Amino acid sequence: MSRKLVVGNWKMHGSRAQVGELLEALKAGSARAQGVGVAVCPPFPYLAQAVGLLAGTDIGVGAQNLAVETAGAYTGEVSGEMLADVGCRYVIVGHSERRTLYGEDSALVARKYKAATEQGLVPILCVGEQLSEREAGTTEQVVAAQLDAVLDLCGEAALASALIAYEPVWAIGTGKVATPEQAQAVHAFIRGRVARGADTPTLLYGGSVKPDNAAGLFVQQDVDGGLIGGASLDADHFLAICEAARS
Template sequence: MRQKLVAGNWKLNGSKASIESLMGGILAGLEGMDNVAVAVCPPYVYIPMTQALVVGSRIGLGSQDIADQDAGAFTGEVSGAMLKEFGCDYAIVGHSERRAIYGEQDADTARKFAAARKYGLKPILCVGETLEEREAGITEAVVARQLDAVIALEGVEALTDGVIAYEPVWAIGTGKTASPQQAQDVHAFIRGKLATLNAAVAAKVQILYGGSVKGANAAELFAMPDIDGGLIGGASLDANEFLAICKAGN
């Protein structure tokens, strides 16, 4: 049985004071939730501070992105080796905001997935469709294309070293949430697609849902057979909300 994972993506939010308070609340509230894996992904500059706060706990640490290069003249980039040196366990790759705002292409995401694996980081591969794509009936084609870029570069077996996060772009930060069945349908499609290539990989890989998950809807979402937890945005900035989501996955 796949363990549930709840990962908080703080995006461009946080300060020393707010992170100290947030992590204090999360660490205190996780007592007894031993069946759910938990991770937080702060902005780069707060990774060392967050590492110090979670040391000795079972909370994993992740980055919100990763360079597809190892080193060199790439101003503003952060490599997998650097992230690993500061205790990161995960790296988000291909988030819809990286794709939409910064023009990241499927091939870029695939190279970042490979870079994370190279340095022993677990990539959280984000896939998902826009509202226009959903209304056009091409959700599965879009998600398949995004997955295929990684599979073509790394092979389907590489996905067991990572996590997949389905995030319908139209439900991120909008307050809209895919219904549990809508989310399940896409998760089942992803798992079914992988099963045609490697049944063992399909059975093992965690597929998270990301799209306005809250304490109030987490249990219903996580009850779906192919939803293995959540990639949490806004609700991960509130200790009580985040803990309620973790509890739903416990």
């Protein structure tokens, strides 16, 4: 890809006041992210606020999840059609917290991926292994199975130009981070598995990315940017990560 992409996943954090303050700070510091694709994924209640505040900027807005269904008696669910209607461009599917805390298996994640694309949204497909799986040497098998669920449902072309975030589960919210070499190895595996001819996916690293480790990750050949968790809630930290993606 020609430029890096940095996406902030705010998870279940924020208030109207905090969202306003954070986004105004990002806009004020946007020169620090020049040449880098930037997006934020707030919780559902703040999506419309974010879209409004970011209108006229190059910062995209995404959601953190979506339903498989388009409409109906599904209390508590939010459809891709609704997300597109309020102005979302992206949506995260298959985040490890959805898989581990809410029991979303790869078959369901694949259906969500398909639902997102059908509404014109750009899904950010999350894949990654547990610590026990890395220690057992099965990282590639685990990641392959997660990718294959989408390929089997949506076809080979579905991931060739997709956004895929590799997030080692053992490095999310733990303060641990994969070494640049570990991240590169898995990213190269993913690219080799899903790239088709000239089409190649955009691969983001997600797993405790901070200003002090971002540069070492982003210089890796197959790391095209990051899916940023906690650091995305601090404007200065998030912009510092965007700056690291410029070099």
